[in-house]
Amino acid sequence: MHKYIIRRLLLAVPVLLLSSLIVFGLMRVMPGDALTALMAESGNVGERELQKLRKDLGLDRRYHEQYLIWLWQMVTFNPGDSIFTNEPIPVALKKSIPVTLELATLALILGLVIAVPIGVLSATRQDTPSDYTGRVVAVSGLSLPDFWLGTLVITFAAIWFHWIPPIGYVSFWESPWRNLQQFLLPAAVLGFRLSAATMRMTRSTVLEVLREDYVRTAWAKGLEGRIVVYKHALKNALIPVVTIVGGQLGTLLAGTVVVETIFALPGMGRLTVEAILFRDYPVVQTNVMLVAATLVTLNLLVDLSYAWLDPRIRYR
Amino acid sequence: MPANNPGPIAVRRQMKRREFLKHVGRGGVGATVLVVGAGRARVSAQTSSPYPDWIPASTKPPKRGGVLTRASAWDPPLLDPRLTQSVGLFQFAGLTSNRLVRYAFPDEASGTSDLSLKGDLAESWQSSSDHRVWTFKLRQGVKWHNVPPINGRELVAADVKYCYEAYAKEGVQAFTFREIEGMETPDRYTLRVHLQTPNVLFPQNVAESVTVIFPREVLEEDGDLKKRLVGTGPYILKEHTRKVRVVLTRNPDYYDKGRPYVDEYVILSTPDDATRVAAFRTGQSDIVWRASLADVEAIRKTNPAAVVQEYKNVLTPFGLALAQDKPPFNDLRVRRAISIAIDRQKQVDTLFEGHGFLGWGVPYIYYQDQPPTAAQLGPWWQYRPAEAKKLLAEAGHPNGFETTIFYYEYFPQMTSQVQLVQQDLKRNLNINVKITKLDYTTYYGRYVESKWDGMAWGFQSGHAVGLDERTYMYMHSQSTKNFFRVNDPVIDELSTKLRQTPDRAEQRVITRKIVDREFDQVLRMWMPYDNGFLVFQPYVRNAAALAIRRTDGYGSPTIARVWLDK
Numbered sequence A: 001m002h003k004y005i006i007r008r009l010l011l012a013v014p015v016l017l018l019s020s021l022i023v024f025g026l027m028r029v030m031p032g033d034a035l036t037a038l039m040a041e042s043g044n045v046g047e048r049e050l051q052k053l054r055k056d057l058g059l060d061r062r063y064h065e066q067y068l069i070w071l072w073q074m075v076t077f078n079p080g081d082s083i084f085t086n087e088p089i090p091v092a093l094k095k096s097i098p099v100t101l102e103l104a105t106l107a108l109i110l111g112l113v114i115a116v117p118i119g120v121l122s123a124t125r126q127d128t129p130s131d132y133t134g135r136v137v138a139v140s141g142l143s144l145p146d147f148w149l150g151t152l153v154i155t156f157a158a159i160w161f162h163w164i165p166p167i168g169y170v171s172f173w174e175s176p177w178r179n180l181q182q183f184l185l186p187a188a189v190l191g192f193r194l195s196a197a198t199m200r201m202t203r204s205t206v207l208e209v210l211r212e213d214y215v216r217t218a219w220a221k222g223l224e225g226r227i228v229v230y231k232h233a234l235k236n237a238l239i240p241v242v243t244i245v246g247g248q249l250g251t252l253l254a255g256t257v258v259v260e261t262i263f264a265l266p267g268m269g270r271l272t273v274e275a276i277l278f279r280d281y282p283v284v285q286t287n288v289m290l291v292a293a294t295l296v297t298l299n300l301l302v303d304l305s306y307a308w309l310d311p312r313i314r315y316r
Numbered sequence B: 001m002p003a004n005n006p007g008p009i010a011v012r013r014q015m016k017r018r019e020f021l022k023h024v025g026r027g028g029v030g031a032t033v034l035v036v037g038a039g040r041a042r043v044s045a046q047t048s049s050p051y052p053d054w055i056p057a058s059t060k061p062p063k064r065g066g067v068l069t070r071a072s073a074w075d076p077p078l079l080d081p082r083l084t085q086s087v088g089l090f091q092f093a094g095l096t097s098n099r100l101v102r103y104a105f106p107d108e109a110s111g112t113s114d115l116s117l118k119g120d121l122a123e124s125w126q127s128s129s130d131h132r133v134w135t136f137k138l139r140q141g142v143k144w145h146n147v148p149p150i151n152g153r154e155l156v157a158a159d160v161k162y163c164y165e166a167y168a169k170e171g172v173q174a175f176t177f178r179e180i181e182g183m184e185t186p187d188r189y190t191l192r193v194h195l196q197t198p199n200v201l202f203p204q205n206v207a208e209s210v211t212v213i214f215p216r217e218v219l220e221e222d223g224d225l226k227k228r229l230v231g232t233g234p235y236i237l238k239e240h241t242r243k244v245r246v247v248l249t250r251n252p253d254y255y256d257k258g259r260p261y262v263d264e265y266v267i268l269s270t271p272d273d274a275t276r277v278a279a280f281r282t283g284q285s286d287i288v289w290r291a292s293l294a295d296v297e298a299i300r301k302t303n304p305a306a307v308v309q310e311y312k313n314v315l316t317p318f319g320l321a322l323a324q325d326k327p328p329f330n331d332l333r334v335r336r337a338i339s340i341a342i343d344r345q346k347q348v349d350t351l352f353e354g355h356g357f358l359g360w361g362v363p364y365i366y367y368q369d370q371p372p373t374a375a376q377l378g379p380w381w382q383y384r385p386a387e388a389k390k391l392l393a394e395a396g397h398p399n400g401f402e403t404t405i406f407y408y409e410y411f412p413q414m415t416s417q418v419q420l421v422q423q424d425l426k427r428n429l430n431i432n433v434k435i436t437k438l439d440y441t442t443y444y445g446r447y448v449e450s451k452w453d454g455m456a457w458g459f460q461s462g463h464a465v466g467l468d469e470r471t472y473m474y475m476h477s478q479s480t481k482n483f484f485r486v487n488d489p490v491i492d493e494l495s496t497k498l499r500q501t502p503d504r505a506e507q508r509v510i511t512r513k514i515v516d517r518e519f520d521q522v523l524r525m526w527m528p529y530d531n532g533f534l535v536f537q538p539y540v541r542n543a544a545a546l547a548i549r550r551t552d553g554y555g556s557p558t559i560a561r562v563w564l565d566k
Helices: A004-029 A033-041 A049-058 A063-075 A089-124 A130-142 A146-161 A176-210 A214-219 A224-251 A257-262 A270-278 A281-311 B017-037 B157-169 B218-221 B274-282 B293-302 B333-340 B344-350 B387-396 B414-431 B440-449 B469-474 B487-496 B504-521 B557-560
Strands: B067-072 B102-104 B118-119 B122-127 B133-138 B180-188 B190-195 B234-243 B245-250 B264-269 B286-289 B307-311 B318-322 B402-408 B430-436 B455-459 B532-536
Touching: A004 A281, A033 A130, A033 B157, A033 B440, A063 A281, A089 A130, A089 A176, A089 A224, A089 A270, A089 A281, A089 B180, A130 A176, A146 A176, A146 A257, A176 A257, A214 A224, A214 B387, A224 A281, A257 A270, A270 A281, A270 B234, B017 B532, B067 B274, B067 B286, B118 B122, B118 B218, B133 B157, B157 B180, B157 B190, B157 B218, B218 B344, B274 B293, B286 B293, B293 B455, B293 B532, B318 B333, B333 B387, B333 B414, B333 B440, B402 B414, B402 B440, B414 B430, B430 B440, B469 B504, B487 B504
Parallel strands: B067 B264, B402 B430, B402 B455
Antiparallel strands: B102 B118, B122 B133, B133 B190, B180 B190, B234 B245, B245 B264, B286 B532, B307 B532, B318 B455
């Protein structure tokens, strides 16, 4: 198992290197830079001044020099400052990561709380009204986009209840109740969407497992239905579900721009998109690398969890 | 423009696809009728709104205290007024900082178009007879905010001198301040500014919302002004958390004793339009901007007591910019042909729901009292496709030509607007326009570099109030802000003459001539734009917007006079 983990970690190095090259290259291919975004509109900045400012920011260096400097900064865990705001990138991340983490965790929990029971119910009561209802809910979750659902939720909450989540992010430690008010609705919107895929996967894998011989044996032994489904069937049906949930978590941690925008939450999604729009190279590059590293780690954790779920699985 | 776009004035609501198609459908029918009757001048039809365009100052005695909150689309990218003219910054920089001179506040103004200048840090100002030397007498006893590193020391003339020199040295205001040849401070409260050329409009330039006075200590300590915004204004910046909130707290040492009235002004970063409306509905925001009457009516259903001011724009920030220094657009006949081949009224009727106007670049309040009618815009602003075809043929393009246009979608209707222009040019002149939609940074980079060929959906900055800025700065061939690439000796001469003409009446005459010349030569091909509405909670007093100074944008200094009646 240790060998397996080390091998996977070593394999992650070329993946991350390739990601760094792609993000660095793509950012440089895009026209304009942070200074253009910031100052050009005024029309007051001459080309000579722009060149001077670019030099001050190191944007006039050759691309390979810029890449190597940045790579060294990443390796030494010192990603530098935003060229747009001058804010150290770790400070910006420290502000946005907890927001995204909280939103992702809540959304995932809500998603699972909705998806797994309904998925199991759909499977055990196949082709009954409760199955159809569950499937309709799942299809709705897959087909309703975040921006539509989020906008609808916030608009009708304001009209019907004269209430919307308080605007202006407050951390959980500052005010737990206000923080929860801010996060529950966006997490529910995200969770509903996530639950759709999980629900469908749970239903189909539970259905499959329920037809296995060992489940038939469990029934034949006269075990209680709840024990057969939840102890014998569900655990074995969870491997594909865990794979899906792992992927969803990766996507969530990369930031959910639309929901963050609608509910005015200052998470990773807004940070990254704004940085892309303003060509804030170091911020974009660092965020993308962070997401890449997170996805690699999550994939590894998901793979490792298979052995816990199914003791027959061995790592070599 | 993204949440923190430093750009033209307004942010609009999204028009629903179904709604748009309905309007285009109507417009299509209308267009058929109008093509049949082409050649007749049409007046700009504006839907009348039940809301006033001016809210006079409250007659009640102002109350102190309370918190004013606004959900804002804009987020300040950084706090350095040398490096950005973003509305994100100036939605509050005008409250933390003062200028030498300012425009009238709503509680002093006679109406939205009142452009009278008042002293801000300067108590009085006068020019030499040749208008090359301007002397400003500063208020005594004005204190910087009582925060490090200045700790409430007195503002003196040397501070203003230092600040203007810094603006001239680098950054977005360099062109404006390089007009200054030198400055003297004969005593602590007198600043004498020597200009390179005469300019009677110089006080207007230093009254612009972006020309705020910052302290030398912060620049010297930090090397820039990106993180700390300290001034002499009515509010002290208490918190600035990007993408979350800006909190301004009352400055107890403000020179205008008794003001401001509101204890705290909180700006909540709210990039989504629906959320801003929801925030207003639920009382989390006290001011909201709406682009259409239908939107206002929807809000009034849940908030019937909301107070509405119709905001009538006095200029349009967007137009068709042509590479008029190159063929085929250097031919006046081609420019005129294009201009009269575009059905602007259709854009007003369809995209702006009849609530828009045909478009002009210099604020009309500088040359006439009422918005120009279609007829007043002159022959080259009328929709005359047959004449257009003839003109283009005379210019040697009977079969049209191929060209390109690039744009950034400032608001959803803009894409439809560009497409309508494309359709008009194809149908009426057989000009094939290839459209390229760009992201914000790419668009700016390409547009202001002024090396592009073909056409661009051009803009003029939204912050400027002054006449000098709107004429000389934006149209003189030597100006770096001349994005439309105007190169016309008559405009150069007139805009220079305007700077040397102190008499208001004469200024209006010259401005009129500039505008007539611009329209006649089709130097900047303005496109329709619309009006909007500011909606206030019923207890907000004295927050009316003034021409080119929206309370929620560059007109933020108005907040110093706002009070809450609750």
